[in-house]
Amino acid sequence: MADLYLETGDEALLRALERQWRDMVNRKLYITGGAGARHEGEAFGQPYELPNDRAYCETCAAIASIMWSWRMLLATGQGQYADLIERTLFNGFLSGIALDGERFFYVNPLLSNGLGEVIGRGGHERRPWYLVACCPPNVMRLLGSLPQYCASSDARGVQLHQYVAGSVSVGAVELRLDTEYPWQGAVALTVERTAAEPWTLSLRRPGWCAVATVVCNGSSVEPPLVDGYWQLDRTWQVGDRVELTLEMPVRLTRAHPRVEACAGQVAVERGPIVYCFEQCDQRRQARPRPRPRTDPGRNNCPRRRRPRPRPRRRTAPSRCAASRTTPGPTAHPAPCASGSR
Numbered sequence: 001m002a003d004l005y006l007e008t009g010d011e012a013l014l015r016a017l018e019r020q021w022r023d024m025v026n027r028k029l030y031i032t033g034g035a036g037a038r039h040e041g042e043a044f045g046q047p048y049e050l051p052n053d054r055a056y057c058e059t060c061a062a063i064a065s066i067m068w069s070w071r072m073l074l075a076t077g078q079g080q081y082a083d084l085i086e087r088t089l090f091n092g093f094l095s096g097i098a099l100d101g102e103r104f105f106y107v108n109p110l111l112s113n114g115l116g117e118v119i120g121r122g123g124h125e126r127r128p129w130y131l132v133a134c135c136p137p138n139v140m141r142l143l144g145s146l147p148q149y150c151a152s153s154d155a156r157g158v159q160l161h162q163y164v165a166g167s168v169s170v171g172a173v174e175l176r177l178d179t180e181y182p183w184q185g186a187v188a189l190t191v192e193r194t195a196a197e198p199w200t201l202s203l204r205r206p207g208w209c210a211v212a213t214v215v216c217n218g219s220s221v222e223p224p225l226v227d228g229y230w231q232l233d234r235t236w237q238v239g240d241r242v243e244l245t246l247e248m249p250v251r252l253t254r255a256h257p258r259v260e261a262c263a264g265q266v267a268v269e270r271g272p273i274v275y276c277f278e279q280c281d282q283r284r285q286a287r288p289r290p291r292p293r294t295d296p297g298r299n300n301c302p303r304r305r306r307p308r309p310r311p312r313r314r315t316a317p318s319r320c321a322a323s324r325t326t327p328g329p330t331a332h333p334a335p336c337a338s339g340s341r
């Protein structure tokens with residue numbers, strides 16, 4: 001449908017796409033960018049139906065979301081679509097592949113006790129392959145095409161959507177990006193080749209970023225922010241340097257109050273990353289309980305034990321130091337939709 005709009009320019013199609021996208025982001029999307037609450041039908045659920053343990057969140061669905069948002073970004077130039085691409089890339093999508101690149105998740109639940117499987121598709125452990133192996137090749141395809149999602153160009157200039165170390169070459173223009181993003185918020189861009197006439201460098205200001213600075217050739221600047229992009233319009237010279245600093249404090253994010261599964265909980269985020277807390281490979285929970293003795297001919301009644309003395313009550317210290325030192329939680333959903341910011 002998005003491709004059809006890009007071909008035909010039919011505004012009714014675009015309006016419908018925007019409504020569908022807002023409905024997904026505001027009511028049916030996990031904080032990781034994962035999509036699909038129900039295993040039955042591999043489907044979205046009702047609005048705000050977002051169970052963490054039974055989440056479907058197929059890796060392919062995250063990839064499809066990225067592809068859709070990319071088309072919406074091309075159609076509108078609005079940074080909210082690049083924001084969702086980023087959130088999904090680093091969280092809902094990248095969870096689908098192990099660090100060694102050899103094992104995959106089919107579904108990506110947000111909560112697991114490390115036990116059991118979910119309808120035979122690997123459940124909570126990554127596997128080398130699947131009987132229905134749609135996700136692994138889709139992961140390879142997206143990773144192989146990742147550079148195309150990072151930058152674009154039009155008659156006005158160059159737009160940078162994702163901050164990834166490397167170079168961007170468009171016609172007469174070449175830029176070099178140096179950054180440790182997403183672990184650090186410093187991004188340095190150097191003009192290595194440029195056209196003689198002026199052009200506009202558009203840099204996405206991530207939706208999660210509350211405090212940022214832009215420095216051009218050593219001087220702090222305040223370029224206009226249009227649709228989520230800083231726009232630096234000038235006659236560029238080889239060697240010109242732009243430095244972004246995107247502050248990355250730890251954020252505590254709470255769900256919309258209608259998300260029942262997240263009542264009384266917060267997510268921990270920093271920059272574009274949603275953090276996961278894991279007990280080392282879940283061993284304590286995964287160890288089977290000892291089975292009761294049922295030898296025939298023996299008295300199988302449990303032996304009575306002397307009751308243990310009750311521990312004396314103590315006032316427990318706060319278990320989460322971060323909750324005392326960080327600002328209050330912010331709301332989700334949706335991190336990317338304009339209606340929630």
Ligand SMILES: [Zn+2]
Binds near residue numbers: 134135
């Ligand atoms: Zn799949």
